[in-house]
Amino acid sequence: GAGVSQSPSNKVTEKGKDVELRCDPISGHTALYWYRQSLGQGLEFLIYFQGNSAPDKSGLPSDRFSAERTGGSVSTLTIQRTQQEDSAVYLCASSHLPSRFSQATYEQYFGPGTRLTVT
């Protein structure tokens, strides 16, 4: 079946503009994650969805960042009033609902990412 897809693949925007990034997870995956990777940095956790709810928003860097998920499927990450430090690759991943009893459920499948450049 299809993997995780993200759009757009590349986005160049001017400082101060809003951007919206989209993630289509693998069908049937209950859990969805957003990460970002800045140049020279590791993957930074942003937010986690379980179904449509986000029990863990601890990684969102500021109140300019928000995310939603509808229908237990598509998720959008919105960055308002973008700043140059927001430039990064934003990665989405999905998995079955995490369970401590099944190693397989921990495997996160990643999309190809959206490269965001704020000029």
Added chain:
Amino acid sequence: DQQVKQNSPSLSVQEGRISILNCDYTNSMFDYFLWYKKYPAEGPTFLISISSIKDKNEDGRFTVFLNKSAKHLSLHIVPSQPGDSAVYFCAASGPSNTGNQFYFGTGTSLTVIP
């Protein structure tokens, strides 16, 4: 503060030899560890994992070793192949984290020389 560290940004190995990638963590509550492989312009792909009840997990050419007392894990690839050239990320998670949050290292870029 980086809870998962990969102190070697890059590694070069001759084809056929062993590649050893290292990862250190600071949180003793972490109990699940994964390695991901990432090619340019692609998302990371899952490679191998290990839970804290084990000290070794093997899958073909890939073996992950976990030393809980040292808070250290390593990925061994043997024999290394040119197609293994990629960036390798280690990640960790623990029961104290709600939402299955994973902490990733900064990655090690492996180059396997033919």
